[in-house]
Amino acid sequence: MNSSRPVTIKDIARRFRCSPSTVSRALNDHPAINEDTRKNIQEYAKEVGYQRNEVSLSLLNKKTATLGVVVPTIGNYYETAVIEGLHTILQPLGYTLNICVTNENYLLEKEYLSKLLSNRTEGIFLSVSQETYDAGYYEHLESVIQRKTPLIFIDREYEDFETSRATVDDYHGAFAAVEHLLTIGYKNVAHLKGPNGLTVSEQRFKGYRDCLKKYDIPIREELIINTNFKVESAIVPTKRLLDLDSPPDAIFGVNDQVAIGAMRVILDRGLKIPGDVGIVGFDNSPISAYTYPSLTTVHRPGRKIGMEASRLFLNQLNGSGDFVHENIVLPTELIIRESSLRIS
Amino acid sequence: MNSSRPVTIKDIARRFRCSPSTVSRALNDHPAINEDTRKNIQEYAKEVGYQRNEVSLSLLNKKTATLGVVVPTIGNYYETAVIEGLHTILQPLGYTLNICVTNENYLLEKEYLSKLLSNRTEGIFLSVSQETYDAGYYEHLESVIQRKTPLIFIDREYEDFETSRATVDDYHGAFAAVEHLLTIGYKNVAHLKGPNGLTVSEQRFKGYRDCLKKYDIPIREELIINTNFKVESAIVPTKRLLDLDSPPDAIFGVNDQVAIGAMRVILDRGLKIPGDVGIVGFDNSPISAYTYPSLTTVHRPGRKIGMEASRLFLNQLNGSGDFVHENIVLPTELIIRESSLRIS
DNA sequence: AAAATTTTTTCAAACGTTTGCATACATTAT
DNA sequence: ATAATGTATGCAAACGTTTGAAAAAATTTT
Incomplete structure (x- = not known):
């Protein structure tokens, strides 16, 4: 039973009697690496199934390339269309969507938001749960705002909240x-x-x-x-x-x-x-x-809403500090x- | 414009002129910490909205508490029922479900699996895409197997693959x-x-x-x-x-x-x-x-399939090395x- | 052959957290 | 007063990766 600890860059370095930096550079096609070294290392890495640990990279770069999608349900056509729209725009940009279903439950929504923040999600698309709306709770959103994580409301919004929104008319x-x-x-x-x-x-x-x-x-x-x-x-x-x-x-x-x-x-x-x-x-x-x-x-237009929401997110991400929140309302037919x- | 870098344990340590270890222990209610110190630190942490960086913890513990759910679509009732079932069992155990929709596309499925592995997902529930099935591709699963990440097939399975499965009859x-x-x-x-x-x-x-x-x-x-x-x-x-x-x-x-x-x-x-x-x-x-x-x-029984699949995952997780894969087939009505x- | 240049590699720090072990201080028993 | 105990804190390493700067090695120029 060989324990299946994933192969690390250090393992490869040991194997080639070189430093981890060299391996890292070789794997990333850094120009200042000897052609042979590069080839050997890349071949070996492939052979042993090396896969770089994105967790460590996330920690280093403070980037996770992950976005949270918090919705009350995915049981209806509309929600899945929205998700598809988000996906269409954001997947090609390298983002992973973390879809969280709250079942209209406030506590779950709160927990998901907290978890997303803890996991350093780079943006959150939120369609608030019915319970949240009913009770008028919103403290759980404070921490999102405080951390300046881009927050985009989808459809169901708090009218008194300062964020971007994509809604249908x-x-x-x-x-x-x-x-x-x-x-x-x-x-x-x-x-x-x-x-x-x-x-x-x-x-x-x-x-x-x-x-x-x-x-x-x-x-x-x-x-x-x-x-x-x-x-x-x-x-x-x-x-x-x-x-x-x-x-x-x-x-x-x-x-x-x-x-x-x-x-x-x-x-x-x-x-x-x-x-x-x-x-x-x-x-x-x-x-x-x-x-x-x-x-x-x-x-x-669920798909469009998803795509517009993506756009709002991207705008907010690239926007300056005094970014003005946008409010998109799409027409129905x-x-x-x-x-x-x-x-x- | 205060840059909104999240507050870290080090920031708090600086504030209290103590070491990060003390802060860590204080926040985790470690017994060997002075009562006053603990209280002060916890209060301050709450005040400034400290949230511990799970990414760093994941790196340290090699645990991410994240599971991948890779499905061809979420547009039908059945799939959402399965996800609900998974959720019912796994959410209370602290797992986050990362739902990935492949749109029946092989390349996307491959990319998702690779990403899930890179992100050190602890288990994967997979319903293979139609394209994958059509083409008979399965190399992209090799790396999952190689890494011994628990892999549970849902419904659509490769008949010649050595994994646990939950299917409907x-x-x-x-x-x-x-x-x-x-x-x-x-x-x-x-x-x-x-x-x-x-x-x-x-x-x-x-x-x-x-x-x-x-x-x-x-x-x-x-x-x-x-x-x-x-x-x-x-x-x-x-x-x-x-x-x-x-x-x-x-x-x-x-x-x-x-x-x-x-x-x-x-x-x-x-x-x-x-x-x-x-x-x-x-x-x-x-x-x-x-x-x-x-x-x-x-x-x-979609919900049940999700719950059974969860059980299969948990069994595999706790199982010994010579774990025998299970094959659950639920009856229809x-x-x-x-x-x-x-x-x- | 020495100096200057280029190519290749290594060092060390950083990301944020936890934890075993050592250390410092205060208290109690001798 | 000294030794033994207890309490509270700090040190340092670890997780896996990247990257600027330094160092080493190889090559070219004088």
């Missing part, structure tokens, strides 16, 4: 969705809302509300019911909506999952979509184009499909 | 799915297959094939068409199936996405599900319970829903 996306329903003749639009407090939920809700206002339609509180973004969480609320004395003739879901859940309940009642009830979702997840009926939805095509 | 899952279709009266079962070469694809295909054999049904090559797991990739193949002179009366999709795509095409043709065509998917993704009609599927309930 949820407000206008929601507005457009509801306006679309109203203009083709739906009168009573319900909203399956996201969890209270989260920016995405609230912005979409505002878009819904303001659009109704614009068309002089009174807000009916009973048409607004909370969900938790998951498909299951739409079932009971939709039933409640349909059981109302004056049920809605259209539903705007906070995301596609919820909209799909709602569709199911509606179809089960023998109602027609879009004939009896119109449906609009949010996200433009791949599945939304293939449900039956296909789902009208608001495209949310209404994708009209069958679930809202009223055959009048 | 795709074969029997597929078999059960097809048997279900046959026993309730479907005669011509088509299969929307996954990409060639991948274990999951091939095992499910084998289950399909062997089940037909068991029931003395001849294999019709034209009823087996490839997809790439994505919902879009099922559209054209399904159309082709329906256009056959003798079209299938049931379709077994390699996963839920593909099955959902197929359903859409079938419904668009005015055919009834399950009346005219029965459908079964694979994965039991959350959405499958809420499609219209709901989808019969094979439950794939057929979930019968509407899409295969023939109303005869």
